[in-house]
Amino acid sequence: MARYLFGRLMGVLVVFFIVSVVIFLLMHAIPGGPYNEDKVPLSAEAKANYMRKYGLDRPLVEQYLLYMGHALRGDFGVPFQSPTETVSGLIARTWPVSASIGGLALLVALPLGLLLGTLAAARQNTWVDYLTSATATLGITVPNFVVAVWLVLLFAVQLKWLPTGGWGQWQHYVMPVAALALAPMALTARYTRTSILEVSRSDYVRTARAKGLSDRQIMVRHVLRNAMIPLLTILAPQIPNLITGTIFIESIFRVPGLGKFFVTSILARDYPMIMALMLLVAVVWSLVYLVTDILYTVVDPRVRLEKSRT
Amino acid sequence: MSTSTLASVQSRQLQELPKQRTLLGDAARRFARNKLAILGLAMVSVLLLTAIFADFIAPYPYDAANPAKALQFPSREHWMGTDEVGRDVYSRIIYGTRISLTVGIGVMAMALLIGIPLGLLAGLAGGAVDYFIMRLVEVFTAVPALMLALLLLSVFGGGLFNVILALGVVAWLDACRLLRAQLLSLRERDFVLAARMLGATNTRIAVRHLLPNAMAPLIVAATIGIPTAIFAEAGLSFLGLGINDPIPSWGKMVGNALSYMRVYWHLGVFPTLAIAITMLGFTFFGDGLRDAFDASMNR
Numbered sequence: 001m002a003r004y005l006f007g008r009l010m011g012v013l014v015v016f017f018i019v020s021v022v023i024f025l026l027m028h029a030i031p032g033g034p035y036n037e038d039k040v041p042l043s044a045e046a047k048a049n050y051m052r053k054y055g056l057d058r059p060l061v062e063q064y065l066l067y068m069g070h071a072l073r074g075d076f077g078v079p080f081q082s083p084t085e086t087v088s089g090l091i092a093r094t095w096p097v098s099a100s101i102g103g104l105a106l107l108v109a110l111p112l113g114l115l116l117g118t119l120a121a122a123r124q125n126t127w128v129d130y131l132t133s134a135t136a137t138l139g140i141t142v143p144n145f146v147v148a149v150w151l152v153l154l155f156a157v158q159l160k161w162l163p164t165g166g167w168g169q170w171q172h173y174v175m176p177v178a179a180l181a182l183a184p185m186a187l188t189a190r191y192t193r194t195s196i197l198e199v200s201r202s203d204y205v206r207t208a209r210a211k212g213l214s215d216r217q218i219m220v221r222h223v224l225r226n227a228m229i230p231l232l233t234i235l236a237p238q239i240p241n242l243i244t245g246t247i248f249i250e251s252i253f254r255v256p257g258l259g260k261f262f263v264t265s266i267l268a269r270d271y272p273m274i275m276a277l278m279l280l281v282a283v284v285w286s287l288v289y290l291v292t293d294i295l296y297t298v299v300d301p302r303v304r305l306e307k308s309r310t
Numbered sequence: 311m312s313t314s315t316l317a318s319v320q321s322r323q324l325q326e327l328p329k330q331r332t333l334l335g336d337a338a339r340r341f342a343r344n345k346l347a348i349l350g351l352a353m354v355s356v357l358l359l360t361a362i363f364a365d366f367i368a369p370y371p372y373d374a375a376n377p378a379k380a381l382q383f384p385s386r387e388h389w390m391g392t393d394e395v396g397r398d399v400y401s402r403i404i405y406g407t408r409i410s411l412t413v414g415i416g417v418m419a420m421a422l423l424i425g426i427p428l429g430l431l432a433g434l435a436g437g438a439v440d441y442f443i444m445r446l447v448e449v450f451t452a453v454p455a456l457m458l459a460l461l462l463l464s465v466f467g468g469g470l471f472n473v474i475l476a477l478g479v480v481a482w483l484d485a486c487r488l489l490r491a492q493l494l495s496l497r498e499r500d501f502v503l504a505a506r507m508l509g510a511t512n513t514r515i516a517v518r519h520l521l522p523n524a525m526a527p528l529i530v531a532a533t534i535g536i537p538t539a540i541f542a543e544a545g546l547s548f549l550g551l552g553i554n555d556p557i558p559s560w561g562k563m564v565g566n567a568l569s570y571m572r573v574y575w576h577l578g579v580f581p582t583l584a585i586a587i588t589m590l591g592f593t594f595f596g597d598g599l600r601d602a603f604d605a606s607m608n609r
Contacts, residue, residue: 011448018449023461030464141593143541145548146582149564149571153579157572164572247456248545252568262457263549266464274461282452 008293012286016279023278024064027271034080034269054078056271067275077272081264087276091258098250098257101173102242105180110235112181113188118224120189121196132189139186145248148179152252167256176253180246184238191234195227202226229299236292240284333526333603340602347598353591361407368401373556384576391576394566399576402558403584409559410540410588413474417539418532420478425485426528432486433493434516440490447483455480456545463551473552477542481535488531492524526603534596537589544585560585 033056035047042050051057054077055066070077076087085093120132155175156164162171199205200223208218250259258277265273341347360367376396384391390399432443455477462476496502497520505515544561546552553559563581571578 014445015449015452019452022449023453026458026461026465030461137590137593141537141589142586143544143589145545145564146585149567149578149582153571153575157575248548251549262454263460263551266457266460278453278457281454281457285452 005290008290012290015286016282019278019282020068020275021064023275024067025060027266027269027274028060028063030266030269032269034271036269054080067272071275071279076276079265079273080270081268081273087272090261090273091276091280094256094258094261097167097255098246098259099243101176101180101249101255101257102246104173104177105242106184106239108177109181109183109185110188113185114192116185116189117192118196120193121200124197129193132193136186136190139182140190143248144179144183144246145252147182148175148249148252151175151179166254172253172255176249176255179249179252180242184235184242187234187238188231191231192227195230196223199223199226225299229296232292232295232299236288239288240281243284337526337599337602341598344598344601346594347602350591350594350596350598353587354595357407357411357588357591360404361411364405364408368398368404370398370401372402372405372558373397374401375556381570381574383574390580391574393563393577394570397556399563399580402563403560403580406558406560406563406581406584407588409470409553409557410543410585412470413477413543414536414540414592416474417477417481417542418536420474421481421485421535422528422532423482424478425482426489428482429486429489429493430516430521433490433497434512434520443486444490447486450480450483453480456542459542459546460549460551463546468552468554470553470557473543473546476546477539481539484531484535485528489524489528492527493520496520496523530596530600530603533592533599536596537592540585540588540592560588 033051035042035050035056048057055063058066067077074088079085079087079090082090116132116136120129123129152164152175155162162174163169166172205218205222208222213221247259247262249255250257261273262277264270265277341351374397376392378396379388379392380394380396382388382392382396388398388400390403393399393402428443428446432440458480459473459476462479463472466472466475502515502519505519510518543552543559544564547559547561548565550562550565553562555562560581564578564585567574567577567581
């Protein structure tokens with residue numbers, strides 16, 4: 001286990017290194033810089049001063065090494081679009097907002113999806129099943145920003161039940177969380193249903209029934225536990241997407257989260273912020289995958305980590 | 311059992327078969343029985359026809375601005391109203407079909423063009439080549455696809471061709487991974503062993519036995535990737551970094567509508583409906599294909 005973890009962590013570090021180089025080169029390849037005249041009206045001297053201050057006048061290799069050197073010591077620099085704070089400060093201020101709506105969305109989506117999926121499987125080929133499946137297909141297929149626009153038009157504009165924008169009160173959470181939760185809920189419902197139906201047909205469930213266990217016991221001890229395994233693979237990729245902020249939802253509902261910086265940083269040529277966001281996402285992804293792989297061994301003792309590396 | 315009786319038994323079995331059943335024939339039959347798949351096929355066909363004959367269907371040119379008629383609600387003249395510079399929304403949605411389908415199919419083609427050679431290399435060559443390709447896949451997986459696309463579009467500029475390139479750069483990952491996994495599992499099957507015992511060369515086994523068996527799931531996966539690409543284009547254009555004005559993209563129409571739709575609802579409703587319908591059509595079609603092929607492979 002220790003050896004496996006070490007190997008995985010080394011792999012992750014190599015990936016980080018390559019990602020950082022690629023992103024660094026790409027963002028410097030974007031035409032224009034953070035202090036061009038179209039962005040901030042500065043005299044040539046002032047511009048040169050800024051460039052020197054942030055090391056932008058040095059060769060790229062040196063800039064990269066400087067940045068990584070500071071980053072390794074926890075200093076991610078100053079965001080050019082908001083020079084009065086640090087990159088770490090900006091992320092610490094905005095990320096909790098994104099993570100809170102993302103986390104809430106997951107909290108809503110998981111139990112609801114499990115419930116709907118179990119219901120659909122238990123009432124297979126009845127109207128309950130068909131209605132759930134239709135909702136699931138819609139939820140998976142229709143993009144969340146489309147759903148968000150519909151929610152605004154229906155609940156904010158037409159019915160006037162909810163505010164169209166703003167932030168701070170609980171009402172502002174309802175629509176963003178709903179729009180974000182729909183897809184993971186639909187995915188959970190669909191896979192719970194398939195997986196329960198599949199497991200129900202397996203030999204060990206027949207054995208459990210033959211030895212006289214009640215339906216309830218079979219469902220909890222045999223079916224649900226095994227049905228969770230494929231669900232892990234499906235849901236894991238949803239987590240980083242949700243907690244690193246979703247650009248579309250945040251811009252439609254004007255949520256002051258991290259999402260908008262994915263776009264504004266690129267538009268403003270805000271190099272330190274671009275690097276920090278990329279690395280943040282890469283870290284969250286790697287962590288989620290690592291934890292998922294470890295969780296596999298917990299829910300399914302047949303899986304051994306050393307072998308799962310393909 | 312002597313060889314002659316074995317041969318006669320085999321020939322009798324061959325004669326008894328009513329008709330040769332092929333993988334494709336079976337899949338087509340299964341597809342035709344699936345109502346949702348047929349609905350998907352119909353929707354995709356209508357979309358394709360709309361894209362091809364947009365010039366004849368759209369009542370106005372997509373870029374004909376008329377400030378005097380800006381922000382009109384749907385009427386007899388303008389079925390879906392007009393936008394903030396007075397362009398006919400219906401016509402723009404008709405022409406937008408072209409953009410969405412071109413991106414969807416273009417990205418799928420790119421995914422296969424990059425994914426198949428790399429997947430073949432990884433699955434067949436193994437060793438260091440496989441290791442290198444899989445690490446490359448890992449690197450691309452770790453970068454958020456949307457942000458990479460945004461960066462690439464900022465470097466090279468927007469426009470249809472660049473959008474396809476920016477999305478295609480990461481779209482091949484699934485095809486590559488899938489093909490490699492297929493090859494690794496197919497390699498161990500008995501029919502490959504049989505071919506090898508009959509003296510087939512490695513190249514022949516790869517071309518005649520492995521690839522054809524791996525193709526069906528690959529094409530299915532690529533088809534399922536089409537709505538993803540369409541969604542991604544809509545997203546990029548929504549953020550203002552995809553298709554450039556005045557070319558109509560549904561995503562950009564939604565993005566522009568955000569500031570108006572609280573009053574002018576038609577600007578929000580119609581482009582989002584177009585995106586949703588297209589995504590549903592391609593998803594039904596792709597899922598139908600998958601089910602048709604899956605079932606025949608499980609037999």
